[in-house]
Amino acid sequence: MEAIEVTGLRKTYGGRDAVAGIDLVVARGEIFALLGPNGAGKTTTVEILEGHRRRSAGDVRVLGEDPGRAGSAWRARIGIVLQDADDAADLTVHEMVRHIAGFYPDPRTSDEVIELVGLGAKRNAKIRTLSGGQRRRVDVALGIVGRPELLFLDEPTTGFDPEARRRFWDLIRTLAGDGTTILLTTHYLDEAEALADRLAVMAGGGIVAEGTPATLGGRGAGQARVSWMDGGTARTEQVSDPSDLIRGLVASGADLSTLTITRPTLEDTYLNLIGAQR
Numbered sequence: 286m287e288a289i290e291v292t293g294l295r296k297t298y299g300g301r302d303a304v305a306g307i308d309l310v311v312a313r314g315e316i317f318a319l320l321g322p323n324g325a326g327k328t329t330t331v332e333i334l335e336g337h338r339r340r341s342a343g344d345v346r347v348l349g350e351d352p353g354r355a356g357s358a359w360r361a362r363i364g365i366v367l368q369d370a371d372d373a374a375d376l377t378v379h380e381m382v383r384h385i386a387g388f389y390p391d392p393r394t395s396d397e398v399i400e401l402v403g404l405g406a407k408r409n410a411k412i413r414t415l416s417g418g419q420r421r422r423v424d425v426a427l428g429i430v431g432r433p434e435l436l437f438l439d440e441p442t443t444g445f446d447p448e449a450r451r452r453f454w455d456l457i458r459t460l461a462g463d464g465t466t467i468l469l470t471t472h473y474l475d476e477a478e479a480l481a482d483r484l485a486v487m488a489g490g491g492i493v494a495e496g497t498p499a500t501l502g503g504r505g506a507g508q509a510r511v512s513w514m515d516g517g518t519a520r521t522e523q524v525s526d527p528s529d530l531i532r533g534l535v536a537s538g539a540d541l542s543t544l545t546i547t548r549p550t551l552e553d554t555y556l557n558l559i560g561a562q563r
């Protein structure tokens with residue numbers, strides 16, 4: 286059974302499609318990233334999958350159940366990290382995590398979760414005294430304390446410093462390694478590239494491309510850009526396979542000390558895909 290199966294999902298507000306009939310499959314144990322510009326329909330889609338919003342049409346199965354009808358046993362199997370979680374600021378980190386753990390049948394211990402999100406030094410600090418990035422880590426702790434089979438992460442690293450982001454990525458890989466399925470929405474393409482097994486780009490309520498980070502939107506087949514210096518003149522050529530060009534340069538005794546070979550980044554590919562929709 287897949288973790289998420291969506292067919293023909295549609296959500297309409299006042300006659301306008303926010304989600305315009307999408308199909309989506311996320312396999313168990315996969316890290317799947319949903320990308321797209323503001324207003325693309327990502328949050329609407331994810332909230333329907335979480336059972337927090339009603340759909341207008343289509344078929345949705347999350348861990349084998351319809352989120353529109355599923356009960357508390359199903360809810361205990363999923364974890365959610367929302368974009369703007371409102372923390373109970375007067376509790377300490379430990380009190381808050383322990384409190385939420387109490388709602389789950391088989392939770393992680395509070396101390397284990399606090400260590401996992403790197404808040405050990407803030408265990409007994411009141412949440413209102415934490416920085417924005419630290420509060421976000423509390424949100425992540427609350428999302429994983431119930432040992433979810435499926436974790437929804439909505440822009441999880443907004444406000445994280447670079448080191449905290451790297452630690453967070455390690456945590457997500459650890460969770461995925463233990464079999465947790467992860468659906469991530471993010472505006473950070475480096476994050477999607479670092480984490481996702483597969484990703485989809487949404488725009489205007491539809492899915493405009495889907496693939497692995499390496500192949501999305503034909504990226505894998507993209508042209509390589511080869512640049513080098515030729516007797517003081519900068520030269521650049523675009524080729525699909527640079528092997529023959531490089532061999533020729535070596536044979537001609539060209540100066541290759543400044544040679545660079547670049548391919549379209551995920552960001553280049555993404556911006557092309559989004560640009561084509563405008």
Ligand SMILES: Nc1ncnc2c1ncn2[C@@H]1O[C@H](COP(=O)(O)OP(=O)(O)OP(=O)(O)O)[C@@H](O)[C@H]1O
Nearest residue numbers: 298302303304321322323324325326327328329330
């Ligand atoms: N409750 C609502 N009532 C009316 N329109 C809504 C409602 N919620 C969302 N929309 C509209 O649906 C579209 C998709 O919004 P959604 O929040 O899903 O986008 P998103 O991809 O998550 O954007 P962001 O990256 O900004 O979070 C937008 O045009 C938005 O204005």
